Amino acid sequence: MSSYRVRFQPEGALATVEEGQRLLDAARSANVYVGAICGGDGTCGKCRLVVREGDVTGESTDFLTADEIRHGYVLACQVTPQSDVVVEVPPESRLSGYVGISEDSDRFSDFSGRVAEPVPEEPDPLIRKLYVTLREPTLEDPLADQERLLAAIERERAGPWQMGLKVVRELPRVVRRFEAKRTSWNWRWDGRVTATVGLRKDVGEILAVEAGDTSGRNFGLALDVGTTTVVAHLVDLNSAVTCEAAAKYNSQIKFGGDVISRINYARLTGGGEALHRAIIEDIDTLIDDLVRRAKVGRGEIHCVVAAGNTAMVHFLLGLEADLIRLAPFVPAAAAPPPLRAAEVGIRIHPRGLLYTLPAVGSYVGGDITAGVLACGMHRREELALLIDIGTNGEVVLGNRDFLVACSASAGPAFEGGAVSCGMRAGAGAIDHVRIGRDTLAVFSRTIDGRSPVGVCGTGLIDALAEMSLAGLVDRGGRFRTERSPDCFCRGAEDGRPGFRLVNSRRSGGGRDIVVTQCDVENLIRTKGAIYAAVDSLVESLGLSLTDIRKVYIAGGFGNRLDLESCVAIGLLPDLPVDRFRFIGNGSITGAKLAMLSHRLLEEAHLLRSRITYQELMADPAYMERFTSACFLPHTDLSRFPSVVERFNGRACAPVEADPMATSTSEVTT
Amino acid sequence: MAIPELKERWAGRINPVTIGATRAGGGTRGRTITVGGQMGIPYLDFDGQTPNPPVIALDVLDQAPADWPAPLAEVYRDVWSDPAAWAVRAKQLGADLINLRLVSTHPDEGDRSPAEAAATVRAVLEAVDLPLIIWGCDVPAKDQMVMPKVAEAAQGENCLLGAVTEGDYRTLAAAAQAYGHKLIALAPCDINKQKQVNILVSDTGFPLEDVVIYPTTAALGYGMEYVYSILERGRLAALAGDRLMAQPVILDVGYEAWRTKEARSGDEVAATWGKAAQRGPAWEAVTAADLLQGGADILVMRHPAAVEAVRKLTRDLVGESAMAAAG
Numbered sequence: 001m002s003s004y005r006v007r008f009q010p011e012g013a014l015a016t017v018e019e020g021q022r023l024l025d026a027a028r029s030a031n032v033y034v035g036a037i038c039g040g041d042g043t044c045g046k047c048r049l050v051v052r053e054g055d056v057t058g059e060s061t062d063f064l065t066a067d068e069i070r071h072g073y074v075l076a077c078q079v080t081p082q083s084d085v086v087v088e089v090p091p092e093s094r095l096s097g098y099v100g101i102s103e104d105s106d107r108f109s110d111f112s113g114r115v116a117e118p119v120p121e122e123p124d125p126l127i128r129k130l131y132v133t134l135r136e137p138t139l140e141d142p143l144a145d146q147e148r149l150l151a152a153i154e155r156e157r158a159g160p161w162q163m164g165l166k167v168v169r170e171l172p173r174v175v176r177r178f179e180a181k182r183t184s185w186n187w188r189w190d191g192r193v194t195a196t197v198g199l200r201k202d203v204g205e206i207l208a209v210e211a212g213d214t215s216g217r218n219f220g221l222a223l224d225v226g227t228t229t230v231v232a233h234l235v236d237l238n239s240a241v242t243c244e245a246a247a248k249y250n251s252q253i254k255f256g257g258d259v260i261s262r263i264n265y266a267r268l269t270g271g272g273e274a275l276h277r278a279i280i281e282d283i284d285t286l287i288d289d290l291v292r293r294a295k296v297g298r299g300e301i302h303c304v305v306a307a308g309n310t311a312m313v314h315f316l317l318g319l320e321a322d323l324i325r326l327a328p329f330v331p332a333a334a335a336p337p338p339l340r341a342a343e344v345g346i347r348i349h350p351r352g353l354l355y356t357l358p359a360v361g362s363y364v365g366g367d368i369t370a371g372v373l374a375c376g377m378h379r380r381e382e383l384a385l386l387i388d389i390g391t392n393g394e395v396v397l398g399n400r401d402f403l404v405a406c407s408a409s410a411g412p413a414f415e416g417g418a419v420s421c422g423m424r425a426g427a428g429a430i431d432h433v434r435i436g437r438d439t440l441a442v443f444s445r446t447i448d449g450r451s452p453v454g455v456c457g458t459g460l461i462d463a464l465a466e467m468s469l470a471g472l473v474d475r476g477g478r479f480r481t482e483r484s485p486d487c488f489c490r491g492a493e494d495g496r497p498g499f500r501l502v503n504s505r506r507s508g509g510g511r512d513i514v515v516t517q518c519d520v521e522n523l524i525r526t527k528g529a530i531y532a533a534v535d536s537l538v539e540s541l542g543l544s545l546t547d548i549r550k551v552y553i554a555g556g557f558g559n560r561l562d563l564e565s566c567v568a569i570g571l572l573p574d575l576p577v578d579r580f581r582f583i584g585n586g587s588i589t590g591a592k593l594a595m596l597s598h599r600l601l602e603e604a605h606l607l608r609s610r611i612t613y614q615e616l617m618a619d620p621a622y623m624e625r626f627t628s629a630c631f632l633p634h635t636d637l638s639r640f641p642s643v644v645e646r647f648n649g650r651a652c653a654p655v656e657a658d659p660m661a662t663s664t665s666e667v668t669t
Numbered sequence: 670m671a672i673p674e675l676k677e678r679w680a681g682r683i684n685p686v687t688i689g690a691t692r693a694g695g696g697t698r699g700r701t702i703t704v705g706g707q708m709g710i711p712y713l714d715f716d717g718q719t720p721n722p723p724v725i726a727l728d729v730l731d732q733a734p735a736d737w738p739a740p741l742a743e744v745y746r747d748v749w750s751d752p753a754a755w756a757v758r759a760k761q762l763g764a765d766l767i768n769l770r771l772v773s774t775h776p777d778e779g780d781r782s783p784a785e786a787a788a789t790v791r792a793v794l795e796a797v798d799l800p801l802i803i804w805g806c807d808v809p810a811k812d813q814m815v816m817p818k819v820a821e822a823a824q825g826e827n828c829l830l831g832a833v834t835e836g837d838y839r840t841l842a843a844a845a846q847a848y849g850h851k852l853i854a855l856a857p858c859d860i861n862k863q864k865q866v867n868i869l870v871s872d873t874g875f876p877l878e879d880v881v882i883y884p885t886t887a888a889l890g891y892g893m894e895y896v897y898s899i900l901e902r903g904r905l906a907a908l909a910g911d912r913l914m915a916q917p918v919i920l921d922v923g924y925e926a927w928r929t930k931e932a933r934s935g936d937e938v939a940a941t942w943g944k945a946a947q948r949g950p951a952w953e954a955v956t957a958a959d960l961l962q963g964g965a966d967i968l969v970m971r972h973p974a975a976v977e978a979v980r981k982l983t984r985d986l987v988g989e990s991a992m993a994a995a996g
Binding site for chain 1: 835836839859861864865869
């Protein structure tokens with residue numbers, strides 16, 4: 001059997017594949033990202049490649065236009081090389097690698113000032129460094145080194161304590177100076193020792209001992225293991241200050257864009273291992289960057305607290321994830337105990353601990369417990385709603401007396417990969433759009449003021465809200481090309497018109513930045529799913545939306561969202577603006593809180609039993625609510641009085657009743 | 670002891686919709702047909718009146734049907750190659766309205782031009798003086814070309830044009846408004862979708878009072894209960910005051926009933942099935958009779974025996990006097 005070499009441009013990465021293996025396999029083995037959102041089933045059409053040299057065979061015509069096929073476009077998951085080939089990964093299939101971290105992390109963290117990050121009232125970090133001076137043993141006080149240290153530590157903090165063999169082996173040389181001379185040697189007592197202690201359940205463990213006082217250097221890593229984005233914060237556990245933050249796309253995306261397609265991938269031989277390795281490598285990349293910028297040694301990080309949805313935590317720990325997908329949806333573990341980080345492959349201090357925030361069930365994960373912890377809704381009397389706007393839209397409703405959660409499979413409509421001109425909130429991402437009501441002039445702004453290259457979730461929401469208010473889409477989300485043909489370009493991705501946000505002349509990438517009809521349809525389904533989930537939860541408790549006193553909005557891009565736009569498209573309920581609170585990335589905030597307070601970690605575990613999970617699919621009215629919500633802003637306008645006012649305020653007249661004019665513009669679609 | 674008042678009082682009312690225009694109304698029809706106007710659950714007259722009994726439209730195709738089974742062919746074969754003659758036959762058989770389907774405009778079925786379609790409509794309008802319901806060929810791109818021409822050709826006749834959907838409504842709504850016709854709004858078996866289509870249509874400036882809704886139809890034994898429950902829920906919502914569901918309903922009973930295996934099979938099947946000549950009409954009649962109870966206002970039908978059975982049922986339901994008053 002022959003094998004072929006595949007070179008991926010522009011990076012030049014090289015892969016060798018056996019005959020019959022697909023270009024997608026080659027891309028995976030060369031670690032080249034191509035947007036295979038479906039995981040390689042040939043159903044998403046996102047893994048577009050351009051064959052520059054060599055021959056390939058296979059059918060990939062369904063998603064490509066005749067013009068594209070002429071130019072050598074193929075779908076990586078559908079074709080196999082027939083010779084050595086050179087392929088180009090076009091920009092739309094590419095997700096930029098690990099760049100612009102410091103800018104991005106700002107946006108993924110909560111440094112914007114719009115969100116005040118909570119700090120535990122009584123700091124009691126999971127890892128403490130205790131500096132003690134041990135008295136020199138004498139014939140009268142012959143207590144052994146280990147017991148001497150434990151006794152000193154117990155004076156600081158109650159036990160029981162345990163200590164690994166490796167630490168005991170090191171101890172005698174840590175508390176003494178070993179002085180070797182030519183013919184003799186001498187052990188000189190020092191006694192000044194810093195013990196790094198960590199909590200594993202109720203038992204304390206001495207993770208490390210160091211000579212002298214290093215208690216000022218105590219760091220922990222908070223992790224948000226998101227389906228699309230992985231975020232890491234390096235925290236100084238003494239001061240509770242976040243030193244540095246970093247974020248990157250989850251490299252598992254190359255195995256599938258959503259949780260289910262990844263679980264399916266995990267079932268293949270070696271699939272689970274590949275997913276596990278991908279996330280571990282991502283975390284490694286993030287740690288590398290953090291320690292470099294913060295000038296901290298990897299060995300000075302003694303704990304990782306990770307929050308993520310149940311499937312992501314399973315991949316992280318290398319647990320069997322298939323059962324999450326199958327009735328009765330029982331995960332391998334909901335609340336894994338603290339583990340040695342090294343055991344799962346995370347390179348921090350070799351005896352450092354990995355804590356995962358507990359999940360409620362297969363579809364309400366540790367990211368949600370983290371979110372509840374972050375907003376503190378479980379401690380207050382007022383009725384609050386937590387909405388996590390991510391790849392899965394999770395919703396929690398309740399107060400200190402009860403908590404109900406559900407999960408709306410929202411889909412990745414807000415996040416870079418699944419949107420035609422989508423990108424994450426990075427350099428050149430459009431995050432703000434306004435459309436003149438009379439002139440229909442489109443004004444857009446990028447996050448950093450650079451030339452626009454794509455649109456991020458907030459920009460997409462803004463765009464749809466503005467199009468709706470300007471009458472450029474109808475309430476079902478269909479483009480009204482006849483209203484202003486100049487605003488639209490023909491034949492975006494699927495041959496249907498696209499709405500032009502930025503002309504190719506002004507864009508950074510030299511192509512029009514458009515919102516396609518398909519983007520809008522996806523966004524409407526996503527927002528409909530989230531709104532319907534909120535609606536179902538509220539109704540199931542016999543409450544009404546207006547009973548909600550606070551709405552906490554979590555999500556990576558949460559703090560940049562335009563509330564009015566969210567309400568205008570019907571993503572969020574139409575409540576007074578002062579009831580909304582952005583909590584930014586609830587996952588990372590919750591992880592940090594748990595890391596900084598042992599009591600809060602316990603609270604997270606208690607939350608697990610306090611949150612009742614409601615299966616939306618078991619609610620016969622959910623589909624109806626969903627259908628009603630798949631409209632702009634909703635089929636029932638009486639739920640959105642403020643949007644009605646904005647609609648009425650818009651200057652455009654209703655469409656003219658000129659059948660000839662409208663027919664000509666619609667026929668060609 | 671006084672007998673308690675058990676009447677339901679409804680806040681809403683189904684919109685009365687008039688189809689067709691006489692000379693006085695700017696058209697050439699012999700009479701107009703009004704449907705809707707109910708103020709209560711179908712045929713519970715003690716709750717609320719049923720001022721307009723349900724009406725029956727008979728199918729007329731603009732080309733000879735290829736697959737109509739014998740019981741229908743016996744009635745229409747001699748006229749079905751000429752839509753005008755067919756319309757006359759339909760009137761003779763007691764139709765309240767003509768349901769004209771421009772199937773030959775379908776790109777795969779002859780692909781007749783908008784001008785030819787308009788000519789067919791004019792011919793039918795001249796041949797009979799009944800109000801018209803006109804459908805395109807169900808290919809949106811083609812209908813968008815054909816229906817404006819048809820609407821123009823029938824200007825002033827106040828026809829009922831079908832059908833606008835969630836995806837394609839703008840052209841037809843504009844055409845209906847420009848030339849003074851009524852509209853059918855189609856949303857398959859989904860109340861929320863139906864409301865959405867109605868909103869979209871009304872957002873173009875087309876009055877909701879001129880809309881008839883079409884939730885699709887299913888025949889007895891082929892999912893009829895889904896349609897029935899949608900009819901019932903829609904009607905209850907309308908009576909409870911939901912203006913978005915207050916439209917009269919059209920159902921395509923004949924087409925659905927005559928697609929069933931039971932209606933199409935001949936006498937070669939088991940004897941216990943009964944004679945084909947009775948079986949098909951019975952299937953159509955029973956489907957119509959059931960859906961009538963859910964709140965159908967316009968029944969599109971095919972076989973005269975079924976029409977007769979439904980007429981009798983309607984008389985029983987609303988009373989002879991109401992029928993006479995209406996008609």
